[in-house]
Amino acid sequence: MTPPVAPDASPEQFPLPPGRSGLPVLGETLAYLRSSRAFTEARRQQYGNVFRTQLFGSPAVLLLGPEAVQWIFAGEGKYLTNRWTPGVRKLLGARCLSLIEGSEHLERRRLLAPHFSYATMRQFVPAIESLARRHFERWAAQPGDFTLWEGMRGLAFEIALTLIFGQDSADTSLLLHHFQRWTKGLFSPLTVDLPFTTFGKAMASKKVMLDYLERVVSERQKLAEQPPDLLGSLLNTRDDAGQPLARELIIDELQLLLFAGHDTTVTATSNLMLQLAQHPDVLQRGREAVASVEEPLSLDGLRSVPYVAQLIHEGMRLIPPIGGAFRTTTKDVVFQGFRIPKGWVVPVSITSAHAGPEWPNPNQFDPNRFAPNQPEQKKAGMYLPFGGGPRICLGQHFAMVEMSVMLVLLLKHYTWELTPGQDLTYTRIPFPRPKSGIQLRMRPLASATP
Template sequence: MSNTKSGCPFEHSTLPPGTDGVPDLDETIEFMMKPDTFLRDRQAQFGNTILSRVFGVPTVYMLGADGNEWVYRGENKYVASQWPIAFRRLLGENSIPMLTGAVHRERRRIVEPHFRFDHMAQFVPTIEASAHKHLARWAEPDQVAIVDKMREFAFEVINVFLFSDDLAKIDLAYMSQEFVLWTRGLFAVDMDESPDAPFGRALRAKEILQDQIGTLVAERRASGEQKEDILGTYLTTQDSDGNLLTDAIIVDELQNLLFAGHDTTVTAMSNLMLHLSQNPAVLAKARAEQQAFDAKAPIRFDDLKAMPYLDAVIHESLRMVAPVRAMTRRVLENTQYQEYCIPKDYAVTVNCPVTHYDSEVWTEPEKFDPERWFDPRNEQKRKPFGFIAFGGGPRLCLGKNFALVEMRLMMALILRGYTWEVLPDQDLTYNAFPLPTIKSGLLANVSRI
């Protein structure tokens, strides 16, 4: 339905078409099972601006580059950050994603220097050493689940990035297991806190993780030791009032960075290995690019900037399956978008899969085609905000450079020194939530070349 909303200040404006009124449980279940199909079916029926009551929240889905631009450029003007209840409780109210306005900008500025592209140069040897160690284990006789192995690698890397040599004090395997339980609760619809419920298990995992991180924070603060890692920056930086950040704030921030700094990267790298296995011509060309480098020499930061085909392959994989499907904001005041009125406190959501398969931007969007990222095609430039794997606006992914350097380096080593055979008879479809990981875990035999 599409009705005029009382209180909307724009004459002749209507609500976007879709579902308004009583929340529809069937609609929510349909969305949870197949979110991409849910949105594409409604896009075919209603167009690019759709009203829904998924999860009981009136939400306007902005589908396509134009809607993305409206949302991302509207941050702190007519929209602000919006997160589901489960996210808010599990991530913590003190973490960067939960903050808005000046406080959000200030908190980002504290750690932004660590995530600048040129700053990554000093961390390349650390990532490479970790990658070599983990890949050697992959190549042992038994089959491996690529998703799990990528998680072990990426979790180690982000912990070193945050805590440097305090890593020795962390039981990484135990922490990683708790992170998996914690992550599963992020999209919980049922807020059941009992120990056997997904959200209840996630809350217990959060307590364990925060206790572990809190111990590291307290010990470092008590020692007075100065280190140039992210924990060191948080401990020594003052806010705009001249106060040091509290341990509680630092723990929330570090837990958020552990999540943002490895789960999405695990998803991206695992999905990329599947895409390469399904596209042998692309795989061969990616391997050929790596033959220009000395496989026995350490990878230099400048080398990573000289791998255009690998970079295109990574971006094409991110287009095909973006690790983060959607981003949501809350409307601050009754607002007009095109011919529609969007009332105050409604949610507005942009969607990566629908955006990245828009045939007006991408030629044959269902095809894995890295060539689309090069001259003369440059399809990513056809429309602003036509590629949103890293978000946009003031909340552009803080760890974008970190993720790209890590992915380039790991994939360069794999392409130079390893082959992998994806085993038959496994489910290679993607989970819908919390992230689009491969359901089977991507079982494969990995061998040295």
């Protein structure tokens, strides 16, 4: 029970939330990393929806429930600021959208948002479909099992390159090799830039990627007319003074787009395929839903099958591609009668929001939650796979269109079976994936045995 405090009292007069700090320096970080969901739920039962702890060397307060999530997102630039790990800050471009703050962040989003609208995605559907068909045919032609995660990474990366560079011939193998080394460094706990460390290799790969992007942008700037791809859009963008974006800024944004347009899509689509393999009744309903979709695919055709979106949304609710994010208080604030001091960490727990008591049977895979006549997912703060507030993912429409194209093709033309005996235990850092990488055998649907 929170002690009564006058409504007009200063933050210093309010109590700290209940909780504990754990071990010196480490705090409760290890328990949180083992399973943020189990960690959060155990403390919710003990302390309620507001409690303190110590994570990653800093005091932290976890705020649970839809109202808390909305309060966190509303605090951007007012009483909370974005917080990234040292590895992310060193490896992402310093001027990219994710790292800038305040009015600069809002202005950059205003400039970039038109290029990521849902209507803009119409032009990319044919390219996504062509690439997905080619990869799926190759997977199905393999005589034995294959690792879905690796196959999906190659497909998603090639789609991201096509979105950014259009029909220009990018060196896919070179970029994918260095991209994978670079992303490993983003979440490395040891940010020591030495040649033999994960982080050092990531820094070296960052240089190779930036040099490559520098050459591509330099060549594209020489064109009198830009092709209709994202790089062309960035090169055509003008600020309020009529000036183009600086080349360094464009390169930073391209690097961010490669990251944002890849791993989350790989995670969401691969985990959804696993869920469908484990729920044949849902899989069959999906097949029936897409049976009448005309090909080649179109944006209107995808929109005509709401069950496809239901499958994707429920997959991301059950296993969020990104489990959470972190904010830091910029001043002493009060939430639900408790003081949160300046400089404390405030995690945004997407995993907890998607499994909170507001969801009936949250551990069950049930796409009907997202049927048009179901209101439960409509409440703000309950479902946030793309984040929320001023930092909601700019590429969410592209991600939904990309996953929809893949899913329609898979449901209409292929069947897949999980390899028996594989380890489907999940690791959660940096993205939730089964330890086996999902071993499966895929075949054209027409050749599948009854």
